[in-house]
Structures are given as C-alpha cells and as structure tokens.
Amino acid sequence: MDRLILHEDPRSGNCYKIRLTAALLGLPLERRFYDIMKGETRTPQFIEQVNANGRIPVLQVGDRFLPESNAACWYLAEGGPLIPADRFDRADMLRWMFFEQYSHEPNIATLRHWLRYVGEANLSEAQRGQIMAKRAGGEAALQLMDEHLGGRDWLVGHDVTLADIALYAYTHVCEAGGFRLRDYQAVCRWLDRIAGLPGYVPMD
C-alpha cells in the first residue's frame, strides 16, 4: 500500500475513527496535526493542497487526498476483516455509517464541540436555538443503537466492522456533549467490547 498520512486534529472523533481502523488492521499511519479552533484547515494552502472543503480528516494515500472519515476507513479496510463478506451485510454496514454522519455526528459531535471546546457562553443565538433539537436527535440516535444492540454484540453480523468503529468514535465521548451513557446499557457493554479489541488505541 502507498504511504499513508492522516491530516487530523486529535480532538476530532472523525479523525480518531481512521486512526483506530488503521490500528486494528496493523497499518502504519503518519500523522499531521492541525488546530481547527485556530482555523488551520481553512488556510489557502490547506484548501488548495489538502481539501477544498476545508475540513479534516483527510487521508493522504501517496499523493492523492481522500476527505470524509468513513470513506477513509473504507479505503483502509477494503478486502480485510472489518468489512463483512456478505453482500447485504456490507451494505448494512454502510447503512450504519451513513446513519452516523446524518443522525448521530451532527447532533452528538456538534454538542460536544459546542459545549466542550467553544463554550456555551460563546455560542451564537442560532446555535443556542438548535441545542434542544440536537439534544433530542442525539438521544434518539443513542436509543436506536441501544435497542439494536440489546440482543447482539455488534451492529452488523457477528463480528466487529467499520460500522462499530464509526459509531464508537463520538459515542464513547458523548458525555462531553451532555449525554448520559448510563441511560444506554447495551451501548455501554458494546463500548467495552470495542475497547477490548486486540490492537485498540484510545483517543488522544
């Protein structure tokens, strides 16, 4: 495989997904650090050379750049044990990864970012007006995961997949966004299961 470089902010769960995927697969990954709070991913140089969308993470593969955390995880994992061999299960894994980006991350990761890093006092009126909806959306996402995990060990099939990694990233730190993990007991057991995987690395 080409040389792999992760352009990241270590506080970002989206970046951590890629690092965890690489660690579980035993793939070497170089790291380049940016501070999103200082706008380091919005500089002309970053926009021009790394990601026109001005966001991290970006996985650099040789001289090509791949934005979007879940696409980067897919790239690393293709052909390996973190992607199910069954066609329906493979699509179902992607289902949970799209759920993560649409129904989980914009609620749970955004509240964590606002409350932990920006600070409630510094939020705009428009942001403040969204807190209740994001709280409800995040709780609904955690509830859905909890019910699904009630009778099973992993989100898809009978083994860990990228779906688990993608949803682990912001779920395991959701309390920084004001969510209560103890309300979701099946989720808690699943978090422990992931943290016990051989090769697991914690978030910085």
Next chain:
Amino acid sequence: MDRLILHEDPRSGNCYKIRLTAALLGLPLERRFYDIMKGETRTPQFIEQVNANGRIPVLQVGDRFLPESNAACWYLAEGGPLIPADRFDRADMLRWMFFEQYSHEPNIATLRHWLRYVGEANLSEAQRGQIMAKRAGGEAALQLMDEHLGGRDWLVGHDVTLADIALYAYTHVCEAGGFRLRDYQAVCRWLDRIAGLPGYVPMD
C-alpha cells in the same frame, strides 16, 4: 437477486436516488408509497416492521430491510459499472456520497422541504433561525461541486458512478430550495449529462 421493494415518498430525492440507480442498471423495483407529511413513516407498524428510525427510503431485499439511501444504492450497484474498479476511486466515490449526506442534503434538501412543502409561514422560530446558515452551506456545497466539475465530466474517474447519482438527486431540484442553478455552470452541464444517460428516469 431477491425481490426488491422500495419503501418511499416520491417527493424525496433520497428515494429517487435508489429508483434512478435501479433504472440505470435495469433492475426491477416494486414501489410502496408513504406520505411523510402525514407521518406515515412514524406509525408503530412502520417503526416495527420497516425502519426503527422512522424514515424513508428503505430498500427491502427479500425479507430484509435496508435504510439509508446511499447504502441502498451501493447494494444495488455492487459488482456493476456504477462503482469504480479502482480501489482509491471506489473510496473517493464514497467520499462524495458522505459529503452529500453531511454537507449537501441537510442544507439543500432541508431548505427545499421547508420552503416547498412545509411553507415558510409554518416554520418554527428555530427552523427560521437556521435558514441563513443552510443557505450558505448549500451554496458552498454547490460551489465545491462546480469547481470540481470545471475540468471533468463526472465526480470520480472517467464515467458515471453512484457519487453522481447521489448528488444529482437534490441538486437538480435545488431551485425549489431557493438556490440558483445558473450560478453553477459546470454543475448545469453535468446535470444534462446525467439526464442524457441511457435508462434515465425523471423524478415523479
């Protein structure tokens, strides 16, 4: 392949993606209709039997149910010409599909839904407070696509892929959300290219 049934609201671009993918591939697809404005995807029966997340589209494959539009497109297209053969390109296609669900759909599809179906006068204060941010986010997404498509025919590689289909769905009806397609000339040419594909079907 198992019998394929699309659970959908025909006004939804997310549902249309799946129908367009099936049409381009020549796959037969039965259709079941729900009216999201009447809450028909939030009934106990729908939650229990079709999708615990209370959303359409859901692709039914035999007796299994697959939510999330882009995962359903992947299921239909796997092994066929709408997914690139190259490993990096395949991940790059997923990159645009995650971009669609994170940076495009929540801005462009949501404004279309609010302005065309809900009606501006019926929006809540919290929704009204998000219009400017969603306008800016949608314009940024269209601008990014326009620059990317400036020197190429398709989003990824040298042929149409699921990335084009996913982003076509809400882009080609974005004016209902108050966006101006004439500001994005490369996008307009790309929309024409998709509408000219053999097997193309329009949105209902």
